[in-house]
Amino acid sequence: MTPSGVTTPAERVAALLALTDEEAREAAVLAALEDEAPAVRERAIRLAARYIEPGVLGTLVADGVNAARRNSALAALECQGPYAVPHLEAMLQSSDADVVMFALQILARIGVPSAAPAVLPLIRHPGLNIAQAAIEALGRLRSREAVPELLKLLGGELWLQLAAIDALGAIGDPVAVGPLIELVPDSIVAEPAALALQRLAAPVSLEPLLRRFRIVRERPLQDALLLAVGVVLDLHPDPDPVVLAWGEELRLDPSGPVTGYLNQTLGESPADGGESDERLRAAAALVAAAGISPLLPLVMIRLGAAEAPPWAEGVVRRHPHGLRRELDRLLADPDARVRRGALLGITPASDDAGRFLPFLDDPSPEVRAAACRALASTGAPVVPSRLVALLRQGGPVEREGAVDALARLSGDALAELAPCLAPDASEEETLAALAVLGVRAHPPFEHRVLELAGSRSTPLRRAALRAAARLPGSRVEVALFRALADRNQPVQLEALELLVRRGGDRTAVTLMALLGTGDSLRYHVIRALGHLEALEAVGRLHRLYPTVPLHERLEIVASLIRIGGPELGDFLRGRLMEGEVEIRRLAARGLAELADPADAPLFRNLARDSDWGIRNEAARGLGRLGRLDVRETLLTLARDVEPVVARTARQSLDELTGSGPAGAARRTA
Amino acid sequence: MSRADAAEWKLVTDLLEERFGLTFAGVRSEILESRLQPRLRAHRLDSLRAYYHFLRFHPDGESELAALGGRLTNNETYFFREPHHFELLTARLVPERRPGLEGQPLRILSAGCSSGEEAYSIVISLQNAGLELSGPAWEVDGCDLNRDRITQAREAVYDSGSLRACDEEARRRYFRELNGRYYLRERHRKGVRFFEANLRAPAGVLGWSVYDVIFCRNMLIYFGERAFAGAIDLFGRSLRPGGYLLLGHSESLLDRPTDFVPVSAAGGVVYRKRAAA
Numbered sequence: 001m002t003p004s005g006v007t008t009p010a011e012r013v014a015a016l017l018a019l020t021d022e023e024a025r026e027a028a029v030l031a032a033l034e035d036e037a038p039a040v041r042e043r044a045i046r047l048a049a050r051y052i053e054p055g056v057l058g059t060l061v062a063d064g065v066n067a068a069r070r071n072s073a074l075a076a077l078e079c080q081g082p083y084a085v086p087h088l089e090a091m092l093q094s095s096d097a098d099v100v101m102f103a104l105q106i107l108a109r110i111g112v113p114s115a116a117p118a119v120l121p122l123i124r125h126p127g128l129n130i131a132q133a134a135i136e137a138l139g140r141l142r143s144r145e146a147v148p149e150l151l152k153l154l155g156g157e158l159w160l161q162l163a164a165i166d167a168l169g170a171i172g173d174p175v176a177v178g179p180l181i182e183l184v185p186d187s188i189v190a191e192p193a194a195l196a197l198q199r200l201a202a203p204v205s206l207e208p209l210l211r212r213f214r215i216v217r218e219r220p221l222q223d224a225l226l227l228a229v230g231v232v233l234d235l236h237p238d239p240d241p242v243v244l245a246w247g248e249e250l251r252l253d254p255s256g257p258v259t260g261y262l263n264q265t266l267g268e269s270p271a272d273g274g275e276s277d278e279r280l281r282a283a284a285a286l287v288a289a290a291g292i293s294p295l296l297p298l299v300m301i302r303l304g305a306a307e308a309p310p311w312a313e314g315v316v317r318r319h320p321h322g323l324r325r326e327l328d329r330l331l332a333d334p335d336a337r338v339r340r341g342a343l344l345g346i347t348p349a350s351d352d353a354g355r356f357l358p359f360l361d362d363p364s365p366e367v368r369a370a371a372c373r374a375l376a377s378t379g380a381p382v383v384p385s386r387l388v389a390l391l392r393q394g395g396p397v398e399r400e401g402a403v404d405a406l407a408r409l410s411g412d413a414l415a416e417l418a419p420c421l422a423p424d425a426s427e428e429e430t431l432a433a434l435a436v437l438g439v440r441a442h443p444p445f446e447h448r449v450l451e452l453a454g455s456r457s458t459p460l461r462r463a464a465l466r467a468a469a470r471l472p473g474s475r476v477e478v479a480l481f482r483a484l485a486d487r488n489q490p491v492q493l494e495a496l497e498l499l500v501r502r503g504g505d506r507t508a509v510t511l512m513a514l515l516g517t518g519d520s521l522r523y524h525v526i527r528a529l530g531h532l533e534a535l536e537a538v539g540r541l542h543r544l545y546p547t548v549p550l551h552e553r554l555e556i557v558a559s560l561i562r563i564g565g566p567e568l569g570d571f572l573r574g575r576l577m578e579g580e581v582e583i584r585r586l587a588a589r590g591l592a593e594l595a596d597p598a599d600a601p602l603f604r605n606l607a608r609d610s611d612w613g614i615r616n617e618a619a620r621g622l623g624r625l626g627r628l629d630v631r632e633t634l635l636t637l638a639r640d641v642e643p644v645v646a647r648t649a650r651q652s653l654d655e656l657t658g659s660g661p662a663g664a665a666r667r668t669a
Numbered sequence: 670m671s672r673a674d675a676a677e678w679k680l681v682t683d684l685l686e687e688r689f690g691l692t693f694a695g696v697r698s699e700i701l702e703s704r705l706q707p708r709l710r711a712h713r714l715d716s717l718r719a720y721y722h723f724l725r726f727h728p729d730g731e732s733e734l735a736a737l738g739g740r741l742t743n744n745e746t747y748f749f750r751e752p753h754h755f756e757l758l759t760a761r762l763v764p765e766r767r768p769g770l771e772g773q774p775l776r777i778l779s780a781g782c783s784s785g786e787e788a789y790s791i792v793i794s795l796q797n798a799g800l801e802l803s804g805p806a807w808e809v810d811g812c813d814l815n816r817d818r819i820t821q822a823r824e825a826v827y828d829s830g831s832l833r834a835c836d837e838e839a840r841r842r843y844f845r846e847l848n849g850r851y852y853l854r855e856r857h858r859k860g861v862r863f864f865e866a867n868l869r870a871p872a873g874v875l876g877w878s879v880y881d882v883i884f885c886r887n888m889l890i891y892f893g894e895r896a897f898a899g900a901i902d903l904f905g906r907s908l909r910p911g912g913y914l915l916l917g918h919s920e921s922l923l924d925r926p927t928d929f930v931p932v933s934a935a936g937g938v939v940y941r942k943r944a945a946a
Contacts, residue, residue, distance in 0.1 A: 010895070039894055493713050523727070524713065551726035558719070582722065616676050644675050 009037035016043060026052055033060070033072035045072050046641040049079030054087035061091070062099050070102075078106050081638045081650050085110060089118040100125075101133050108137035114657070116143035123149060123160075132163045139167025147173045154179055162192055169196025177205045184225070185216045194224035201228075203236045210246045217257045223279060226265070230282020233289060240289055240319060247290030247322075259294070262287060266298035277309060285315045291322025293329075300330055300341030306366070308341075316345035331355070336364035343370035353380030360386055368394070369401025376405035384413040391432050392420060403432050407439035414442040421448045431459060437467035446471050453479045458488050465491070469498035477502070481510055484521065496524055500531045508534035515544055523552055530559025538565050554582060561590035569594055573602070585613040592621030600625055607633050612642035619645055623652020631656060677717035681705070684724060689738045689814065690869040690896020697891070704740055708733070738867070739815025742891055746783045748790050748827075748843075749834045751886060754915050755790060757935040758882065759798035762913050766881045767805055769911070774806040776880045778907070781888035782811030785822030785863065786831050791884065793843060793857050810876045812866035822863045825853035868892075868900040875907040883908060887917035901927050905942060914940040 016032055019025040029052060032044035048057060057080075060066075060073035077084045084106070091103035104122065107115045119141065122134035135153070138146040146167070153164040165183070168176040177200060183193035197205050209232060213225040233239050250258065265283040284302055287295045300323075303312040316323060323330070323345055330342040343359060346352070356378065359371035372390060375383045384406070391402035406414065419425060420433035434452065437445060449471070452464035465483055468476045480502070483495035499507050511532070514525045526544075529537040541556050548556070557575060560568060568590065575587035588606055591599055599621065606618035619637045622630040634656070637649035682701070685691045693701040705720065712733075714720045724730045724737070749755060758777075766775060779788040788811035795807055813819055832840055832851055844851035866875060875883075883904050889897055904914050905928040914929060916922070922929050922940050929940035 497713060520728075527719075549726075549728075551722060551728070551730075554722045554726060582725070613676060613680070644679050647675060 009035075009039045012037070012040045013043045016040070016047060022051070026056075030056075030060075030069075033076070034066060034069040041068075041072055045075045045079060046643070048072070048076035049639045049646075050641045052076065054080060054084040057084075058087055058091055058099075061102050062094070062096055064096075064098060074102055074106060078109050079639065079643075079646065081110050081646065082112050082653055083635045083639050085112050085115055089115060092118055092122065097127050097130060100130050104130070104133040104137045108133075108140035111140055113141050113143065116141045116145060119143075120146055120149065123153070128157065128159060132159055135160060135163040135167050139163075139170035142171050144171060144173050147171060147175060151176065151179050154183070158188070161189055165189055165192045165196045169199035172200055174200065174202040174204060176200060177202050177208075181205065181208045181212070184212050185218075185221055190221055191224045194221065194228050198224070198228035198231050201231045201235045203232065203239075206232045206236055206239055207242050207246075210243070214246070214250065214256050214258050219261070222257075222261050223276075226261075226279055226282045226286070230278065230285055233282070233285045240321065243286065243289040243319075244291065244321065247292055250290065250292065259292065262292070262295055263298070266295060266302070281309065281311050281315060284312065285319065288316050288322055289319035291319075291325055293322070293326055296322055296326050296330060297333055297335070297338045300333075300338040300345065301335065302341070303345050304337035304339070304341030304366075304370070312341075313344055316341070317347060320347050328355075331359070336362070336367050340364070340367045340370045343367065343374045346374060348374050348377040350378055350380070353378040353383065357382070357386070360390065365395055365397040368398045369404075372398070372401035372405035373408070376408040379410075384409055384416040388416040388420065391417075391436075392425075392429050399428075399432050403435045406436040409440070411440065411442050414440060415444065417442070417445070421445060421452075427457060427460060431463050434460070434463035434467045437470065438463060439470075441467075441470035443471055446473070446475070450475060450479050453483065458491060461486070461488075461491055462494050465495055465498060469502055477504065477506060484514065489520070492521055493524055496521075496528050500528045503532065508532050508536055512537050512540050515540060522548075523555055526552060526555040526559050530555075530562035533563050535563055535565055538563055538567065542567075542571065550580065550582075554586060557583060557586045557590065561586070561593060569596055569599075576602075576606075581611055581613070585611065585617065588614045588617035588621070592617045592624060595621055595624035597625060597627070600627065600630060603630070604633050607637055612640070612645055615640060615642070616645045616648050619649040619652050623648075623655050626656065628656060674717070677721065680721040681717050681724075684721065684734075685737075685741065686893045686896065688734065688869065689741070689867065690893055690899065691738070691741055691891045692893035692896070693741075693891075701741065708737065708740075735816075739813070739818060742781070742814065742888060746786045746887075747831045747833050748786045748793075748839075750787070750790075751918065752834070753935040753937070754884065754886070754939075755794040757915075757939065758791065759794050759800065761934060762882055762939075763795070763798075763800065763804065766912070769909075770805050770881075774808045775804075775882075776878050777807065777809045778876055778880045778883045779809070779811040780866075780868065780875065780883055780885040780904070782813050782822060782863065783815070783818050784827070784831070785811055785818075785825060785861070786827070787811070787884055787886070788822065788861050788863070789825065789853055789857055792859075792861055796857065807860070808878070809861045810880075811861065811863045812876060813863070814865070814867050816865055819863045819865055825858050827851045827853070868903060869896055875903055879909050880907055880912060881909055882913045882915065884915045885917075886915060887920070889916065889920045898925075901925070901929070905929065908942045910942055910944040912942045914942070916940070 012032065012035065016028055019028055029044050029047045032040050033048060035041050035044065054077060057073040057077050060069050061077070063070055077088065088103045088107050091099055094100050100122070104119065107119060116138060119134050119137050120143070123131050123138070125131045125134065135150065138150065150164045150168055153160050165180065168180065177197065180193045180197050184190045197209060206229070209225060209229050213222070213229060216222050216225060233243070250256070262283050265279055266287065268280070280302070284299045287299050299316065302308060303316055323342065327342060327346060330338055333339055339359065339362065343356065348356070353375060356371050356374045360368055362368050362371065368390070372387055376387070387402045387406050390398050391406065394402060406417070414436065417433045417436060420429040430452065434449070437449065449464050449467045452460050453468055455461050455464065461483070465480065468479055480495045480499050484492055486492050486495065508529060511525050511529055515522060526541070529541065538560065541560055545553055545556050560571060572587040572590045575583050578584060591602070603618045603621045603625070606614050607622070609615050609618070615637060619634065622634055631653070634649045634653050638646050638653060640646045640649065682693050685693070705717070709715070709720050712720070712723060714723060724734045763775060777791055779791060782788050788809050791809050795801065795804070800807070811822055813822070828850060832844070835843070840846070840851065843857055844853055862877070864876060885904065889900060892900060901922065908914065918937065921938070923931060928943050930943060931938045932941050
């Protein structure tokens with residue numbers, strides 16, 4: 001039923017929302033489920049999830065004539081989540097095959113594991129579509145109880161076999177590894193089986209996967225197996241013995257298809273259109289772990305390229321044997337990317353310095369920068385002076401490399417930085433030296449660093465403050481406090497942040513004194529006190545609260561939540577009485593964090609609030625209480641018209657029933 | 670994303686949709702996140718909720734929000750992007766509109782013009798088609814949400830990225846190069862006007878006049894359903910009956926009840942406003 005006289009979608013939505021009489025609302029919502037405008041249907045679905053019982057929606061699903069209304073009803077049932085599960089389980093007994101199919105699909109999407117026992121018998125249903133949907137649902141529900149039955153289907157009808165393979169991969173029980181491996185490579189379902197093994201990622205599958213990978217020649221199956229090997233390598237606690245042995249077999253018998261395939265995969269560029277980052281990563285990991293000599297330069301090219309993938313260094317460092325064995329050959333490679341990759345990927349030993357020093361004079365600045373870092377890790381005495389020379393005379397790339405490397409050295413070695421901090425040094429040199437000292441403290445430079453904190457140059461002042469903040473002592477603290485009055489606000493904020501990071505008893509007291517000023521810094525000071533968790537500031541913030549504008553009041557509430565303290569609960573409950581919705585939201589958030597059991601009735605009230613943000617915090621707070629008597633309220637919130645609230649309530653329900661992370665933690669405890 | 674993040678995310682995205690009509694569902698949420706993170710760092714805020722409070726309630730929030738609208742839309746554009754539309758304009762749309770002009774200038778709008786590349790491409794196309802000499806007079810306007818982009822558009826100075834679809838000859842003919850920057854020649858800038866406009870702004874028409882052709886390409890992809898419908902409605906009010914709306918290749922009015930009729934042209938679809946009954 002479309003409200004009469006209403007023509008535009010926006011007006012129809014507004015009319016729906018305005019209805020308060022239950023009977024009229026239900027009729028209007030049911031009619032709007034088949035409105036011609038998607039926006040009206042979407043709103044009606046959310047309202048139906050909240051206000052219409054699953055039984056009523058179930059009858060619409062059974063109505064095969066009105067497809068639009070049926071689809072909307074299905075969406076509404078899905079939105080109802082756990083609330084609809086008992087009814088959906090009942091729908092599985094329907095004689096209407098379509099209804100059973102739809103119920104299975106929605107149960108799978110809702111994903112409540114407790115529905116699995118009702119689904120399991122249907123995998124033997126005479127209707128293939130229903131059996132297949134049941135298998136898929138069990139996969140989505142991650143039902144371990146279903147694994148024995150699913151394994152029996154691996155030798156059966158093809159569609160059921162495919163669904164079972166996929167479900168076994170989703171469930172992730174390692175007991176499925178053996179039967180799935182048996183399907184590779186000589187079966188029609190070899191690729192899906194490899195995909196399932198990838199999802200299983202069981203360490204025990206590494207050796208059989210590698211064995212099959214060596215003999216397979218079809219590119220799609222090679223891809224699938226490589227991806228599976230890549231994931232297992234990532235998750236395996238100690239893959240190298242297995243992979244090195246496999247690499248040795250490969251070296252003795254290089255005629256197989258695998259070397260050519262890996263060569264091709266590692267050589268692919270985005271321009272080839274075949275670039276798959278996951279496949280590339282898997283190939284790089286396998287080559288590094290197995291130490292496949294002819295292919296190592298390709299891995300180094302990936303690591304040494306200007307835009308190396310973020311995983312490259314980790315992958316190479318995790319499997320160090322091959323690189324160490326081939327290091328000299330790789331460092332002599334004419335391609336600068338190979339040399340750079342080798343220097344970045346190697347875990348240096350103390351006697352490597354002599355090997356790396358010549359690369360400080362490499363023709364490529366990128367290689368020189370990588371050599372800085374490798375040298376820093378050797379700890380050789382000659383290194384600091386060479387790095388400082390590069391920092392003073394090198395271009396931007398080497399300077400950056402030298403800063404990075406010097407910041408890895410011990411404090412004593414940093415004495416070499418003295419010329420860079422001298423008054424006659426260029427600003428660039430001094431900034432670079434301060435960047436090092438901003439990471440690694442060196443107390444002998446305190447005097448000069450504090451001098452620079454008063455420099456006329458803003459970049460120098462900021463860099464000097466960062467370096468000073470690494471040093472202990474009251475002189476540094478005074479310099480940081482003084483910087484709070486700097487003429488440049490970014491410098492003020494930098495100083496404030498550094499003070500918070502340093503902590504210390506005097507910091508909170510000094511910052512509290514700044515609360516009396518009405519300037520723009522106070523907003524940041526309030527937040528800083530929160531980050532300091534300054535309990536001594538609580539009283540002062542309470543007194544300040546009624547006197548300041550809204551943006552500062554919000555910061556005060558947020559800071560008090562961070563600080564905590566015995567009066568926090570009462571303060572937040574008081575804020576719930578205010579008219580400003582943002583203050584109420586923040587207060588509700590703080591109360592949800594506190595999760596005081598005495599607040600259960602309060603959360604039940606908040607669950608009926610007109611504001612979604614407050615209902616969301618009620619859902620969170622109720623979940624954190626961990627009491628079963630709040631389940632009914634959470635079930636209502638799980639059908640909330642606002643999806644964010646519904647999602648929070650479902651997570652809280654999961655935690656109550658023990659399937660969420662907090663529930664699991666409670667079970668373990 | 671944690672559930673706390675989901676609530677914070679909603680606060681910010683609801684504000685952006687309400688203010689600018691921009692939506693960031695699905696993969697676009699990554700774009701939004703990547704563009705918001707530097708703003709959080711700049712203001713030393715540690716959560717999206719804190720940033721939302723800043724935008725809504727801090728004395729500097731309004732100017733931050735105004736600037737944010739421009740930062741969030743894809744300003745990536747260049748001269749003669751999707752060139753078939755310019756060919757279509759000169760070969761079909763202008764001749765078709767010409768008899769009805771009755772001495773008035775042909776009016777074209779580049780909506781979401783960013784730094785002006787599209788508006789100037791229109792002018793160059795009209796000039797290259799010889800319409801300067803033999804055709805009707807024209808007026809080309811450009812509008813955008815982002816004040817900085819409008820300033821850039823008026824300056825008409827570009828880097829080589831904006832000229833990626835121009836060959837050497839085109840660069841030489843249309844621009845003067847100085848220190849790696851390309852200055853659009855004066856004759857191609859003549860008569861082009863730029864103004865700030867939020868397509869979410871209620872009621873009225875767009876710009877100084879009703880238009881014969883509106884280009885709005887690759888901007889509506891950022892719009893939520895309501896804002897999309899609102900913008901199309903606004904274009905409908907801002908076009909003369911029979912005028913044309915040209916959208917980007919991934920934007921469509923098909924399956925929508927609008928004042929526009931799809932017309933197959935130049936290997937794609939453009940939209941013609943229904944003539945008055």
